[in-house]
Amino acid sequence: MAVSLAQPQTRSLPPRRILPGFGLSLGYTLLYLCLLVLIPLSTVFIRAGTLSHTQFWAIIDDPRTVAAFKLTFGASALAALVNAFFGLLVAWTLTRYSFPGRRVIDGLVDLPFALPTAVAGICLSAVYADNGWVGRVLAPHHIHVAYTQAGIFVALVFIGLPFVVRTVQPVLQDLETDVEEAAASLGATRGQIFARILLPTLFPAVLTGFTLAFARALGEYGSVIFISNNIPLRGEIVPKLIMDKLDQFDYAGAAAIAVIMLLASFALLLLINLLQWWSRKRLGMA
Amino acid sequence: MSIEIRGVSRNFGEFAALKDVNLLVETGELVALLGPSGSGKTTLLRIIAGLEYPTAGTILFHGEDTIRRDARSRQVGFVFQHYALFRHMTVFENIAFGLRVRPRALRPSKADIEARVMELLKLVQLEGLAQRFPSQLSGGQRQRVALARALAVEPKVLLLDEPFGALDARVRQELRSWLRRLHDELHITSVFVTHDQEEALEVADRVVVMNKGQIEQVGSPEDVYENPANPFVMNFLGSVNLFHARIHDGEAHIGPSSVPVTAAQDASTIGYVRPHELDILRQHNGEPTIEAVIKHIHAVGPTVRIELARRDNGELMEAELTRERFADLALKAGEEVHVKARKLQVFTEDYSI
Numbered sequence: 001m002a003v004s005l006a007q008p009q010t011r012s013l014p015p016r017r018i019l020p021g022f023g024l025s026l027g028y029t030l031l032y033l034c035l036l037v038l039i040p041l042s043t044v045f046i047r048a049g050t051l052s053h054t055q056f057w058a059i060i061d062d063p064r065t066v067a068a069f070k071l072t073f074g075a076s077a078l079a080a081l082v083n084a085f086f087g088l089l090v091a092w093t094l095t096r097y098s099f100p101g102r103r104v105i106d107g108l109v110d111l112p113f114a115l116p117t118a119v120a121g122i123c124l125s126a127v128y129a130d131n132g133w134v135g136r137v138l139a140p141h142h143i144h145v146a147y148t149q150a151g152i153f154v155a156l157v158f159i160g161l162p163f164v165v166r167t168v169q170p171v172l173q174d175l176e177t178d179v180e181e182a183a184a185s186l187g188a189t190r191g192q193i194f195a196r197i198l199l200p201t202l203f204p205a206v207l208t209g210f211t212l213a214f215a216r217a218l219g220e221y222g223s224v225i226f227i228s229n230n231i232p233l234r235g236e237i238v239p240k241l242i243m244d245k246l247d248q249f250d251y252a253g254a255a256a257i258a259v260i261m262l263l264a265s266f267a268l269l270l271l272i273n274l275l276q277w278w279s280r281k282r283l284g285m286a
Numbered sequence: 287m288s289i290e291i292r293g294v295s296r297n298f299g300e301f302a303a304l305k306d307v308n309l310l311v312e313t314g315e316l317v318a319l320l321g322p323s324g325s326g327k328t329t330l331l332r333i334i335a336g337l338e339y340p341t342a343g344t345i346l347f348h349g350e351d352t353i354r355r356d357a358r359s360r361q362v363g364f365v366f367q368h369y370a371l372f373r374h375m376t377v378f379e380n381i382a383f384g385l386r387v388r389p390r391a392l393r394p395s396k397a398d399i400e401a402r403v404m405e406l407l408k409l410v411q412l413e414g415l416a417q418r419f420p421s422q423l424s425g426g427q428r429q430r431v432a433l434a435r436a437l438a439v440e441p442k443v444l445l446l447d448e449p450f451g452a453l454d455a456r457v458r459q460e461l462r463s464w465l466r467r468l469h470d471e472l473h474i475t476s477v478f479v480t481h482d483q484e485e486a487l488e489v490a491d492r493v494v495v496m497n498k499g500q501i502e503q504v505g506s507p508e509d510v511y512e513n514p515a516n517p518f519v520m521n522f523l524g525s526v527n528l529f530h531a532r533i534h535d536g537e538a539h540i541g542p543s544s545v546p547v548t549a550a551q552d553a554s555t556i557g558y559v560r561p562h563e564l565d566i567l568r569q570h571n572g573e574p575t576i577e578a579v580i581k582h583i584h585a586v587g588p589t590v591r592i593e594l595a596r597r598d599n600g601e602l603m604e605a606e607l608t609r610e611r612f613a614d615l616a617l618k619a620g621e622e623v624h625v626k627a628r629k630l631q632v633f634t635e636d637y638s639i
Contacts, residue, residue: 176368176370178366178368178370179370179371179372181337181357181364181366181370182364182366182370182371182372182432182435183372183383183387184337184356184357184358185335185336185337185357185358185360185362185363185364185436186383186384186387186435186436186438186439187358187359187361187384187387187388187439188358188383188384188387189358189387192387196372196383196387197372200374201373201374
């Protein structure tokens with residue numbers, strides 16, 4: 001029709017993306033997450049749902065469960081905190097100085113990733129036992145590491161070490177030295193440069209490393225059961241408690257504990273991620 | 287405060303970045319260190335700032351040896367090519383940094399810091415941007431923040447390392463004249479490094495031309511441009527035509543033409559002529575001239591650049607005419623013309639370029 005032909009083209013074009021394959025890659029991501037994460041985890045909630053309210057609370061409120069939770073979260077947080085500090089130091093040493101054997105040490109950092117954690121647990125308990133190489137030195141001072149809560153902490157530090165180092169290292173490498181030089185020429189001392197310039201820049205990366213180390217420690221099982229005494233109320237971590245319930249065919253009980261573990265971990269990780277987002281935004285990186 | 291550089295050398299392994307450099311920068315002067323990359327100009331600036339140490343020699347500030355003092359205590363303002371702003375701090379915090387890190391006894395009060403920062407923001411014409419982060423600023427604005435930050439601590443000396451190197455041409459031009467005006471206002475002893483001869487000649491009171499770790503010439507912009515000490519300086523400060531010339535009886539002979547020169551000795555040498563010292567004639571006016579053919583005419587800008595090829599040996603030359611002269615001659619590409627050098631420089635010492 002002549003009338004419609006005379007109409008000017010005012011219809012706006014649909015938004016188009018430059019990168020192709022958004023639908024495909026998002027679909028794949030969701031499918032992947034469902035098959036590997038969400039569906040398997042949902043069975044935990046389904047299983048726990050077979051319990052009544054009072055049954056559920058009885059399991060959660062049990063002093064043994066509460067002790068296990070306190071120990072797991074406490075030791076994991078402490079280990080991640082120590083890793084945040086020493087991981088930063090290791091990353092600093094590896095990026096800031098060049099010395100013979102640097103590459104070897106750099107490679108060693110990844111070992112806790114690759115080593116079966118049961119092997120780590122056995123090695124650590126052998127060394128830290130009262131007759132072991134390190135334990136022998138500590139025992140006269142009434143410090144006992146293996147088969148105590150301190151042992152759990154040591155094992156969790158071991159498995160969490162690479163996370164902080166590997167997240168901080170690339171950021172340290174990218175730091176421009178002229179920023180530090182600028183601070184020095186403005187009269188800042190080395191301490192002030194570190195505290196006011198370097199640390200704020202590194203903080204998001206350290207936080208990421210801390211989160212990863214913390215999350216990894218929460219789920220750690222293999223190394224801890226070898227170095228801990230595994231005594232309920234004193235040396236029992238949540239994964240061990242769940243294993244115990246499973247051994248006794250108390251599937252619903254195990255699921256109830258798993259649900260709380262999941263929710264608590266998720267809440268904590270979400271909180272740390274929000275903190276991360278905020279600190280990145282402050283850095284002008286978001 | 288004056289800066290005296292005495293016998294400064296710096297080696298990086300086998301490579302000598304600076305070889306026995308001596309220079310005096312007077313109080314209140316604005317000096318440009320000009321040279322190609324690798325000439326040692328940045329190393330020299332960093333040594334003055336205390337960010338680098340010389341292998342030999344020393345630096346005196348106002349007659350006092352400062353070589354043992356570190357960057358922190360030299361009271362030097364340093365501006366980096368890539369700004370080096372603290373990106374996790376606002377513009378305000380960036381500028382206040384130097385005051386905030388002072389020992390408590392010397393630290394100004396909160397109100398004084400704020401007043402000082404606001405005053406500096408006004409000076410660098412960035413009022414209203416105090417709460418922005420560096421990532422929210424343009425390159426030119428970032429460099430002005432960097433300058434304000436350096437000035438906040440009231441340095442005795444201001445050092446700038448290729449301050450406009452990372453900026454685009456227009457902003458560079460603006461900041462250049464702004465820096466000159468700022469210096470006229472503050473009169474702080476300043477040294478800036480650049481590889482851009484135009485920038486050095488336009489901004490500086492004195493230009494120090496450097497090459498391969500040594501100073502080739504020191505002088506006012508007019509001086510180094512009009513009377514270059516050697517072929518390197520001549521070449522580096524602008525385009526230049528090279529002619530094989532024979533010197534005989536105080537005249538340099540290029541082909542059939544001749545130009546009076548000051549060099550006394552008779553020799554075969556190379557003569558250097560700036561494009562604007564070449565004149566183009568349509569008609570032979572009796573004087574011997576070089577015959578050439580016009581290859582290209584670049585008629586953009588205040589002057590007209592003309593590329594010519596010599597008739598006798600095909601060598602290319604470049605001449606620069608005023609618009610009026612160009613209009614009078616009404617030249618066209620492909621035309622045959624006569625070229626005459628008004629002024630020719632010869633250097634008796636043998637330099638390689």
